[in-house]
Amino acid sequence: GNSVTQMEGPVTLSEEAFLTINCTYTATGYPSLFWYVQYPGEGLQLLLKATKADDKGSNKGFEATYRKETTSFHLEKGSVQVSDSAVYFCALSRIQGAQKLVFGQGTRLTINP
Amino acid sequence: ETGVTQTPRHLVMGMTNKKSLKCEQHLGHNAMYWYKQSAKKPLELMFVYNFKEQTENNSVPSRFSPECPNSSHLFLHLHTLQPEDSALYLCASSQLRDQGSNEQFFGPGTRLTVL
Numbered sequence: 001g002n003s004v005t006q007m008e009g010p011v012t013l014s015e016e017a018f019l020t021i022n023c024t025y026t027a028t029g030y031p032s033l034f035w036y037v038q039y040p041g042e043g044l045q046l047l048l049k050a051t052k053a054d055d056k057g058s059n060k061g062f063e064a065t066y067r068k069e070t071t072s073f074h075l076e077k078g079s080v081q082v083s084d085s086a087v088y089f090c091a092l093s094r095i096q097g098a099q100k101l102v103f104g105q106g107t108r109l110t111i112n113p
Numbered sequence: 114e115t116g117v118t119q120t121p122r123h124l125v126m127g128m129t130n131k132k133s134l135k136c137e138q139h140l141g142h143n144a145m146y147w148y149k150q151s152a153k154k155p156l157e158l159m160f161v162y163n164f165k166e167q168t169e170n171n172s173v174p175s176r177f178s179p180e181c182p183n184s185s186h187l188f189l190h191l192h193t194l195q196p197e198d199s200a201l202y203l204c205a206s207s208q209l210r211d212q213g214s215n216e217q218f219f220g221p222g223t224r225l226t227v228l
Contacts, residue, residue: 034216036219041221042221042222043117043119043203043219043220043221043222044156044203044205044219045219046216046217046218049216089156100158100161100169101158101217103155103156104155105154105155106155106156
């Protein structure tokens, strides 16, 4: 079946540090991959996505590359800010009309000034 | 503003109460979803509606009853809940298509507490 595994949190970094949150997936076929972010007290927001192998999604300084050979979609940012503190969710969805998003368990990120 | 609104934002109810959660999407999408988010657990998909027809029910107890009167509105009717049903209930919508990603847009959620 389809599944997503994220690195366990919580992750605590200092401002301007480099961030990596690992995400690997198991899926049949060719899924689309997503990173969603949830700020305190809010719902989920789409951060970035990639729909095919070697695609790079990017937004707000965050990047993730769809690696089919390693079935990974790791989230990176070169210099984090306090405002990046949130919970990050990796997710997959199958292309061609699939309705289901399969989420990882989420990684809580705290950035200290 | 994500285009998906949910009311109420917070709800406290007793186990014998009946209440409803409301979701409205202003994006012209044709699919809507209910998710449950509990502490320390992955998001759980509860129900999926496609063109107002329920296409998925992930073994959700009957004390949760969804209703989708049109493609813009989705309700979750609650009755005889248990304390373990306390969670954040998230609504989402998407535009289904044969090709391309299934990008879902989420509302802010309703924080439910069952006493």
